[in-house]
Amino acid sequence: MKTKIVTLLLVGVLASGCVQIKNDMSNNFDHTFAHVVYFWFKSPDSQVDRATFEASLTKFLNNSQYAKTKFIGKPPKATRDVVDDSFTYSLILSFESAEDQVAYQTEAPHLVFIEECEDLWEKVIVYDSEGIVQ
Incomplete structure (x- = not known):
């Protein structure tokens, strides 16, 4: 029961900061x-x-042939010390394979997005993960 409540709270927090694609x-x-x-x-x-x-990223993601899940978020107001809400935006994507993620890096819509927006950010951090449960 406790796990379900925590999961529902996390989903609600993530959904509240989401820009739909x-x-x-x-x-x-x-x-x-x-x-x-x-x-x-x-x-x-x-x-x-x-x-x-938001406009450039949305255009890019709507035209990406590799990214499956497409979530753009912004930080909610942190209520706990362990939450880092210092970022401006987050992006969460999923891919069918590591090879698709590599191909996504050089696809035209991705490169146009970087060109249009790279002057806006001062820092970008990427975390890539391969799933352990299918």
């Missing part, structure tokens, strides 16, 4: 390979920068 596959999380990216903006309070980033 229009894609029929967006709810099919593939446990094979996860790609998690955190962005820290140079000017995190700039609404213009945020709008530019």
